[in-house]
Amino acid sequence: RKEVEQDPGPFNVPEGATVAFNCTYSNSASQSFFWYRQDCRKEPKLLMSVYSSGNEDGRFTAQLNRASQYISLLIRDSKLSDSATYLCVVNNRGSQGNLIFGKGTKLSVKP
Amino acid sequence: DAGITQSPRYKITETGRQVTLMCHQTWSHSYMFWYRQDLGHGLRLIYYSAAADITDKGEVPDGYVVSRSKTENFPLTLESATRSQTSVYFCASSEPGTSYEQYFGPGTRLTVT
Numbered sequence: 001r002k003e004v005e006q007d008p009g010p011f012n013v014p015e016g017a018t019v020a021f022n023c024t025y026s027n028s029a030s031q032s033f034f035w036y037r038q039d040c041r042k043e044p045k046l047l048m049s050v051y052s053s054g055n056e057d058g059r060f061t062a063q064l065n066r067a068s069q070y071i072s073l074l075i076r077d078s079k080l081s082d083s084a085t086y087l088c089v090v091n092n093r094g095s096q097g098n099l100i101f102g103k104g105t106k107l108s109v110k111p
Numbered sequence: 112d113a114g115i116t117q118s119p120r121y122k123i124t125e126t127g128r129q130v131t132l133m134c135h136q137t138w139s140h141s142y143m144f145w146y147r148q149d150l151g152h153g154l155r156l157i158y159y160s161a162a163a164d165i166t167d168k169g170e171v172p173d174g175y176v177v178s179r180s181k182t183e184n185f186p187l188t189l190e191s192a193t194r195s196q197t198s199v200y201f202c203a204s205s206e207p208g209t210s211y212e213q214y215f216g217p218g219t220r221l222t223v224t
Contacts, residue, residue: 043215046212098169101153103151
């Protein structure tokens with residue numbers, strides 16, 4: 001099983017749609033979880049951390065299910081500017097400073 | 112300006128040449144990282160450093176050398192560049208404490224001919 005797995009997409013959705021991304025991770029000892037966003041030919045940027053109780057930032061909602069080792073990201077009311085690749089990220093059990101990145105899910109929001 | 116910078120942003124070199132990619136951060140973060148990103152592989156860790164003079168291998172260290180004499184700088188050297196090292200290289204930094212989020216530089220696009 002890969003350490004962090006994501007559906008590669010692409011997800012093609014119309015503006016205003018709600019879209020959900022899922023991610024599974026293999027290391028049950030992981031303690032930190034994140035969603036990063038990467039625009040084409042740019043660096044990854046932190047979108048949001050994911051907390052055990054779930055958290056929301058505007059149109060974005062992240063959920064964590066430790067028992068199932070599953071992380072999700074929900075984007076409501078999609079905007080054209082949301083088009084990007086979304087990376088699921090967890091910390092590495094063996095070295096707390098290190099992160100393991102999923103390969104990303106590509107989102108394309110169409111007018 | 113505060114943040115993390117990389118230089119050069121673009122580099123074309125020939126097989127067998129030595130190339131050094133520079134990374135500089137102004138946050139005084141303890142940890143620094145080098146990744147490469149290739150289609151189909153995502154981000155792969157090359158080397159990381161937990162502090163000045165402390166470095167360790169990541170997932171794909173072969174063919175690369177790093178050093179960290181100062182907290183703010185973390186250069187990556189390709190000792191003898193190969194075509195398989197054509198990639199986009201990202202430097203990142205973090206200050207592990209209650210969380211471990213990393214902040215990335217803009218990347219260096221390296222082509223080895």
